[in-house]
Amino acid sequence: MNSIIFLFVLPLIPLAISFTFPKLSYYLGVISTATLAAISLVDLSGYLSFSTLTFHYFSIGFQGLSVIFEFIVAVTEIVVYVFSIYYMPEDRRLAFFISIAVFTVNSVIISRNVILFLMFWESMSISGYLLIGYKNRIKSYPPFVFFAFGELSTVFLTVGFAAYFFATGSLQIGAFVSNPYITLIILLGFIFKMGIVPLQMVEWLPIAHGNAPTSGSILFSASMTTVALYGMLVFATSSAPDIILGVLLIVFGSFSLLFGSIFAVSSENSKMLPAYSTVENSGAMIMMVGLFISWRLYDNLPLYSFILLGILIYATAHAWSKSTAFVISGISLDPDINSRRGVRIGKFSKFSAAVAAISLMGLLPLGGGIGEWFLLESLFISASSNQHVLLAVVAILSGSLASLGAGISIPTFTKYFSFMTGKSVDEGGKRRIGVPLSIGGTIVLGISLFIPFLVYVYSVSVSQITLNKHSLIFLSSLKGIPYPFLIYSVSQTTATFGFISPLFIMMFIATAALATFSIGGRQRRSIPVWNGGIDQEDEMSSFAYANVLRIILSKVYLSREEKTGGEYHERTFDIFWIMIVDFALIIRKFSSRFGKVVMNGSINRYIAYIIVAFLSVLIIVSF
């Protein structure tokens, strides 16, 4: 029997016992996902390989991008399972839905056939719907919104895959698609799932208002988004590149990045904030996919290999950091960042939370910072192009939006970390999130510590994906930094464009800290907070922290400052969500009138309708 079946079956083990032994299923989930991650890692290192298993039209496989994305997703799922051990461990239905979501996510990645892919993709949407809607008391519309947009994604993928079959004559993933419209339809199907602007409610609505459990939020925001990116890359690498397609993705991505970060910073909901951050990060990754497609068209192998490597590093850092960020939200059941008082967490847990937050700020030397460097470096290189003016102009304009959005993510996660961990009450639940938080933080820190290894194994895979015979490893030594602790980028003419060394930055920080400590010793100068010369009374709130942006960007937030019943309050709105709701109301009104006029139960009109439809079909068939 082909050993790949083992990879398929492994996530089913916790699923099998989830309804009877929920907590045990979580422990088994940790083991199975850790095994999957380990297998992926060994495969990436070149010590293991799997052949494709075909059964009639269906096939599953584990090569190239599948391995990398299985590695990313499996590590995320470890955090999900560890968290679930401490979070509602006896809830049988939750255990079942988490296990089935994990299973479908993994199955999508190893599907090598578009029908199988679509089947598991749809299963993933259904499992997401179940995760949001399994509680009876919740509002009914968030799960339906999630499902509706999930179905929109499925519709595009179905149409795209049908066209794919007609164009290539194959149901196997990886066939060359020369028609850019087919690629566009397929990519849109994945993009809808990633919650890109203006459809970002796909991301935040179910998470923030759907009362989704935190473990479900991690699966939506980290795993499913990553799987959608996987789908994009699978088809982007096997399709004919097209500059319009590339530019469209860059522009869409940059808007998503900017608006995602703008809405994230003003969010006062502990899950909505990281969910909006996912919209931002999805935008960044889509931008890089656009750059990848564009440079593939111009046949600059070193550059698009570098960009593809960047996408993979970015996706890794995002998925792992975001998982840990969502674990932080479990610090209290109160979703309001402003009023919450979370459980007291240990020093290492707090350190882990800080690591995840700083990574999501996009600061070096952490993973998010490295991913951000790849994004900005790709944009700078593209912007410096004097041969491809359109791409250069788009890179400059979109890069400006991206930089603005990336900058805003710093106050966003400063707020998130400080207000989430700053105030605490002793609920006796110290261990509740301490363990998953510590594990998540350690994993995020591991990206920085083992970045040369990640860059190396990812680069080797990138070379295989781009069919480059000579592996292009973006590691070097320079200015006294030994190999392989320096990552470099390439310009359009293959010369080195720029470089970073996360290790050097870490050592610099550590050395500076040690030097300060050795000079200052244990002396600590404690200075009380100066509050104009009087005792401190009130504290700055998280709402106030972001309110300057609500005032400055009042047209974006549709900020409403009102005084009703003698009480002041301020509201902000997601302008895109309001537009969609308004549009839906117009459609509903139109449908209602249309129904009353045309399909109003009158038998005469109904017969007329059938006759018109019949004649129309006859005319279409005749010609």
Next chain:
Amino acid sequence: MMALDTVSGYFTRDGRSYCIIDSDREFKECTDDIIGTLDYSESFRRIYSHPVSGENVFKFNYGPSTGGMIETLDLKIYTYGERILSLDVLPGYKQRQIRIAGESKDLALLRIERLNGFHSFSYSTLFSSAVERMLEIPVSQEVRYARIILLEIERITSHIFKTARLCESASQNIASYALMGLRERLMRAIAEGTGHRYLFGVNKIGGLRRKIDLDRIVKVARGVVKEYVNIRNGLFVSRIFIDRIENTCRAEYSFARGPVLRAAGIRYDFRMHDPYYSGIDFTPVTQNGGDSLSRFLVFSEEVERSMEIIEKCMTPGERGNFLIPSHENEAYGIETPSGDARMVFSINNDHIGHIYLRTPSILNLEAFARGIRGNVKTDIPFALESFGIWVSELGDVA
């Protein structure tokens, strides 16, 4: 147009309440009910409390000792971040009590002119001229015009200082330093011409204590005002400066005093009613915006108007003595650089009896506390400096 019969003073004596109304020279008995209808009546007791509540609303502390504020005021900002929903002002961190009642006239004068060093001549003139009128002590026309000139010189120095402070708060540092240099030049001329840079000890009951070199002071003042106008015109074309003060802290309240009131379109200047200024052609400067820019426009133009008054007083046609006997129950007044101050007192056996002093800062602070609503926190310095509020004027004089 707001009513001009604003109650601008309120005090109690022997169990009875009295109020001062803008349109009347005399104070009148009034009931507490009437005072209770005034929504700013608490400000007469130096209470500036406007609490509000709401979702995410908290009190943000600004002051009493903090960057950007020259005066020791503690502002409690009700906000949900940046936007000032309401404001409490606690002025009590540096408050003085000056005891006048029971003291001799000369000692009372000495203390009153130290109430606010920057406006000392205004207060000493208010007290001296009031005593002179009560005791029917005539002063020469020469003294009268010298006092007017020095009052206007004090107004010019005060307005230049206010402009400099406004520039500093709006990060126009070069203009601020240049203006402070101008002010210093004028104050040195004042020191050389009068013996004291803050005009302490210049006034006495019945005249001036020293011979004043007015020519020297006025000569310097001409040059200073000319340069001031140049700097002001430069500020008019500074987009940054105008952006920061335009629409900032709209204070359109009839109880406000001086340039604050006139910037809201009210044509009220106590110099119009002041017997000292009778015969001097004078039109108050007004603006309609009510914001910091309007206040700046008013007091900056008043610098030129003051210079015009000074030029008229340098060549007075009148000679002889000057005396206008006081009315019964008169509430004496003077237009200080920050607005009119009103004073009520009696003299018993050559000693000062009960005394009540309502300074312009008492009411202007309430106007600031209300006007700043809706602005953002960073507007506070641009707003406050345009009001010319002095904490020393909020002290008790009894």
